[in-house]
Amino acid sequence: MTTILLIDDEPRMLDLLSLYLEPRFHCITMSAIQNALAYLEEQHVDLVLLDIMMPEMDGWQVCQEIRKYWDVPIIMLTAKGEQTDIVKGLNLGADDYILKPFDEEELLARIHAVLRRTKPIENEIIFEGLRLNKESFELHFQQEEIALTPKEFSMMALFLEYQNKVFSREQLIDSVWGFNVSIEDRTIDSHVRNLREKLRKSGFPADHYLQTVWGIGYKWYKSIEADC
Numbered sequence: 001m002t003t004i005l006l007i008d009d010e011p012r013m014l015d016l017l018s019l020y021l022e023p024r025f026h027c028i029t030m031s032a033i034q035n036a037l038a039y040l041e042e043q044h045v046d047l048v049l050l051d052i053m054m055p056e057m058d059g060w061q062v063c064q065e066i067r068k069y070w071d072v073p074i075i076m077l078t079a080k081g082e083q084t085d086i087v088k089g090l091n092l093g094a095d096d097y098i099l100k101p102f103d104e105e106e107l108l109a110r111i112h113a114v115l116r117r118t119k120p121i122e123n124e125i126i127f128e129g130l131r132l133n134k135e136s137f138e139l140h141f142q143q144e145e146i147a148l149t150p151k152e153f154s155m156m157a158l159f160l161e162y163q164n165k166v167f168s169r170e171q172l173i174d175s176v177w178g179f180n181v182s183i184e185d186r187t188i189d190s191h192v193r194n195l196r197e198k199l200r201k202s203g204f205p206a207d208h209y210l211q212t213v214w215g216i217g218y219k220w221y222k223s224i225e226a227d228c
Contacts, residue, residue, distance in 0.1 A: 001025065001026045002024075002025045002026065002046045002047070003025065003026045003027075003028065003043075003045045003049045003116065004021060004027050004028070004045065004046065004048070004049055005028045005039065005040070005045040005048045005049070005073060005110070006021075006026045006027055006029045006030065007030065007031075007033070007036045007048065007049070007051060007054075007059075007062065008029075008031065008050075008051040009031050009049045009054045009055060009056070010079070011031060013033065016028040017029075017049065020104050020108070021107075021108075021111075024108070025111075028043075028045065030197050030220065032055065033056045033062055033070075034056075036062075036177050037062075037065060038143075039200060040066065040069075040070055041069075046072070046073070046115065047072065047073045047074075047075065047111065047114060047115060047118075047209050048073070048074045048075070048077050049077055049079050049111075050062060050074055050075065050094075051076075051078060052077070053078060053079070059076055059078065060071045060085070060088060061064065061093055063076065063092045063093055063094055064093070065128060066091055066093070067092070067093035067142065069087050069128075070128075070129060071129050071131065071142065073080075073095045073114045073115065073118040074093065074095055075094065075095060075096045075097070075098060075111065076097050076098070077100065077101040077102070077108060078097070078098075078099065079099065085224070090220035093120065094112045095117070096110050096113070096114050108162065123135045125157070125160045125161065127160055130160070130204060131144050132153075132160055134156060134157055138150060139153065139156060141199070141202040141203060141204045142202075144202060146198050146199065148195070148198065149194075150209065150225075151177070152191055152195050152198070154175075154176045155172065155191060155195060157225055158172070158175055159175065159219070159220035162220070163220045163221070163222035164219060164220070164222050165219060165220075166213045166216055166217060166218070166219045167218055168217040169185045169188045170190075171217065171219050172217065172218070173188065176191075188218075191212065192218055195210065196210055208221065209222075211219050
């Protein structure tokens, strides 16, 4: 079931939103910002419904914080209806904006529309803010493209498709360059080094995920808890 994280400092609003959404979605309610951010670090959610007017940290700041680490869809919910406020929210990374008081049917329609737009498409792999499209041969992190060579892209796609699998250098040569191709091991090491550097420059923590398995080769690390 689709999971929606509701963030609002007003318990009555959280109860109302849950009442509207629970028959169709699994709702997690949070009134404290830090608890909500901690939840995002540990659990997968499909969409965040975020209030703007909160005392601890306003919704615009929360939206910016979420966008630093996650590409989860965000719908901002507020009584502020000025055009400048709407534009500000969208420019900070929100996917949509709903004004209070809202109509239940409009709320549901906007949620479904955002989920349709942001749902991973076929031949696309998403991982911790990375988005790899095997049709367009593009890799993005937090909406910014990472320019890769064809061999780097093939290697990246292989790592993301087979997370936690250890690839020997020989296996990487066969998979990326093809069988019966004479490639030295240090060529693999050079490509991995370049791939790490490009990921680092984009802001992605490459050293944590693209790991060297000494004496064997490389693997893309995925925490077991990420599937829980």
